[in-house]
Amino acid sequence: MNQRLSTDRRVGETVDVRPTPRGRKRDPSRDAAILEAALDVLAEVGASGITMDLVAERAGAGKGTIYRRWPSKAELIVDAVAYLVRNQVDVEHLPDTGSLRGDLLGLFKPDAMVESTRLLNVMRAFASLLADDHALADAGSAAIVGPWADAHLLFMQRAVARGEVSASADIGTVSQILPSMAAYRTLIQQKPFTEEFMLSIMDGVIMPALGIYAAIAPTKSTGV
Amino acid sequence: MNQRLSTDRRVGETVDVRPTPRGRKRDPSRDAAILEAALDVLAEVGASGITMDLVAERAGAGKGTIYRRWPSKAELIVDAVAYLVRNQVDVEHLPDTGSLRGDLLGLFKPDAMVESTRLLNVMRAFASLLADDHALADAGSAAIVGPWADAHLLFMQRAVARGEVSASADIGTVSQILPSMAAYRTLIQQKPFTEEFMLSIMDGVIMPALGIYAAIAPTKSTGV
Amino acid sequence: MNQRLSTDRRVGETVDVRPTPRGRKRDPSRDAAILEAALDVLAEVGASGITMDLVAERAGAGKGTIYRRWPSKAELIVDAVAYLVRNQVDVEHLPDTGSLRGDLLGLFKPDAMVESTRLLNVMRAFASLLADDHALADAGSAAIVGPWADAHLLFMQRAVARGEVSASADIGTVSQILPSMAAYRTLIQQKPFTEEFMLSIMDGVIMPALGIYAAIAPTKSTGV
Amino acid sequence: MNQRLSTDRRVGETVDVRPTPRGRKRDPSRDAAILEAALDVLAEVGASGITMDLVAERAGAGKGTIYRRWPSKAELIVDAVAYLVRNQVDVEHLPDTGSLRGDLLGLFKPDAMVESTRLLNVMRAFASLLADDHALADAGSAAIVGPWADAHLLFMQRAVARGEVSASADIGTVSQILPSMAAYRTLIQQKPFTEEFMLSIMDGVIMPALGIYAAIAPTKSTGV
DNA sequence: GCCTAACCGAGACGGTACGTCCGGTCTTTTT
DNA sequence: AAAAAGACCGGACGTACCGTCTCGGTTAGGC
16 A cells, blocks of 8 residues: 555645655665566465465565565555556546447457456455455455446546437446446456456446437347 | 255166265254354454354364365355355245336345345355355355346346336346346445445436336435 | 273172173174274384274274273273283293293294384384373283283292292392383384393393303393 | 484585575574473373473464474474483482492482472373384483483493402493383383382392392392 | 164264464564 | 565464264164
8 A cells, every 4th residue: 555655745845844764765666576476476376375475485575575565465465456457457548439339348458458367366366355354345446446437437428418318317327337247247256257248238238228229239138 | 065966966867876875974953053153253253254163163063074064164154155145035925016116126125134244244255255266256156146136037027028118128137237236335345235325226227228217206326 | 901891790799780781792703803903003004193993994893893892092002912912922831941041031032022013013002002191001011011020030939949049139120120121122212122132131130130150151232 | 303403514614505594593592492381281281181282382482483493293392301301410420439339329319300290291201202203212212211321331330440340240231220120110110210119120130230249138129 | 573772884073183374573684 | 774584473274083972784682
């Protein structure tokens, strides 16, 4: 969590009361090395096999160096997942295809995101930790599902603005459907997040719920 | 998983090659005692605090007796959850209220299901284990969400039959929305499954997706 | 210990109040089978490796059958050792060679007694149990060393009678030297009971202590 | 056995190839604490009652710390006994009383050696373990009996030098009589090592075997 | 020729110690 | 002062084994 904590620094204050740091400075390269090592180990031995000693050895770091940065194994893994997702998803530049369906389809790149064993194993460990540690559940879950839900909401707000969707639709709720079902399928059911599944939700639920009955042939049910 | 194994018996074969079991029989009362003890311990000390010694002591059983039945702590807890759900849900007699919305509302009794600390803690442990053990994920998840999804599907088939819902609606997919989102909210997000949340999904997603725009005032978005 | 217990029967009483035993009789062949199995297992896996289940399996017996006869593993092994020694040593017919030294030498047959791995392993287990179980120490030890000490004493009494040894010699103590040192060497030191060692004791201790300085060249010290 | 291993260091070699040890050093105080705890537990609960968890708790140590030093319970106890004997016996300054009998009598202080429950229980455990573990038997046994036998031999060599004992006597063998019979009596027979027993051996065996018939009234036989 | 008690082999049971592993902390040396 | 290495405490894991018990089946008397 040091990343977050490090952003807590209030800049621009008149006086910084903290004394000048003495002695050797923290080596910033260790953070990334440890996070990468954690992700590697997760992908190799799985959620139940990960060990702090293993991570330390892989990172070429001492356990003290890890515990100076993260207070527990759980928080290290949460940060590692956040680190992974940060580098994976790019919610910043959202292309405008002109239709809601096109926008949503453009958001997901199944190849990069889902088929990676690395990402899948990380997700499993993540779910495991959330269930173990009540305090992390909310923050951790939001860090993963949040960005996608935000993007969905933005797309739907655009669709309302251009008249594609009625203003009375509950887009706040609908925007959460696909992200949370994708998370459930990946984390709990351990099934791959296929395009077929995505299209079922899209055309069987989201489009009808928003009153969009385009000239699209309805897809079959996935039969989960 | 011994329950499942017992169903492996092939009946009706000409010759049963298995020899008569010799020695003392397994005491079936130990199964229930151990499962109950596991659920008790889970509810008391939580998912991360459960211990085989604790379960054994609570059950008045030796550890050998537990490990003779389940090969690991993970599988014991999965069976304990299945045992709990079996005794908790009663999907057998489904009242017919005449409308899909009424049927679905009648299915959920939030008090019994959600407010129970026992059930909630059990679910947390369950999610933790599913993420650990790939092989258990599918079966375990299905055992929990499955019955509810089946009930939803049945209600929607009735609604189609009575003309309330169009035959072209993808009820196979829609029937999974609420169960899986409820599971996600409970297991991963650790948030309570409130009536407000349920109504958001119901009136903001399911009803519109099935083309039912009744004279019901739409509820506010939950803002997850 | 059933052998000993069975001799507890008081015969000659006026009335035997014990009712006629009903039901199936104990199968006497099981006693020997179990004792032999115990000795086999001891010789194969050693003192620390012996297990009641192993003995039962080897004997083709149930554990209940064993525990009906002996109250504990310790007592079974003590009896097994006694059984072995009973069949091994024949203190009954003691040949009279005319000289004490000849009598004593004739008593020991190193080949049969000492080089047997079976006997050695049994002895190790025996020592282990004696040290564990205070109550067995005296009886067990006497059962092994006793017969030899008795034979030694008898030979020395003969020697006193024929004038070979002075009547003032403490033959009660001297007769215990060789048996107990042999036991110590075998049980504790785990060294073989060689003829060389025996002759050292004989000619370096026993003969001089009894005042017999025959025309025998003194052997070298063993240098334990 | 780490004590012994530490003596394996070859000194005087041109180059010491072993690199500087890195990381935290082993805490030498833990060795003593664990050995003392083992001896305490032995004296309190006996040989069959000792437990590694008990030793760890008593020493305030983790089990890992114990198993990092000794590979098994057996070897820990052997080392504990060696540690006890090292601190118990003081064979260094042997008083010269002028007569062999006086020297030998002066060596034994029955109070310190025998009446101590602590020492006795330790010895029982020791015998039990020796019988279990062949590899330990010789070294362990020598560590206990050795020092006493050495002292006896020294006394007898003095006696030969001063003409009290004939040069042809096999003092190498005779010097082992009392130590090994004392060990046998204590370890196997579990009987106390009384002064009466000692005098029987002394005056009934050792003195006559060495040709010393002093003006001492012969004691009665012990009748083991 | 049954009836019934005690036997038998097999193996499940409660309890407990084993030796291993790992989370989080502390110590030593080097940078 | 931070870093790498690794020892340290505490405690859970899954295995093994003791002595007891239960199961179905066998072997005797006694009726």
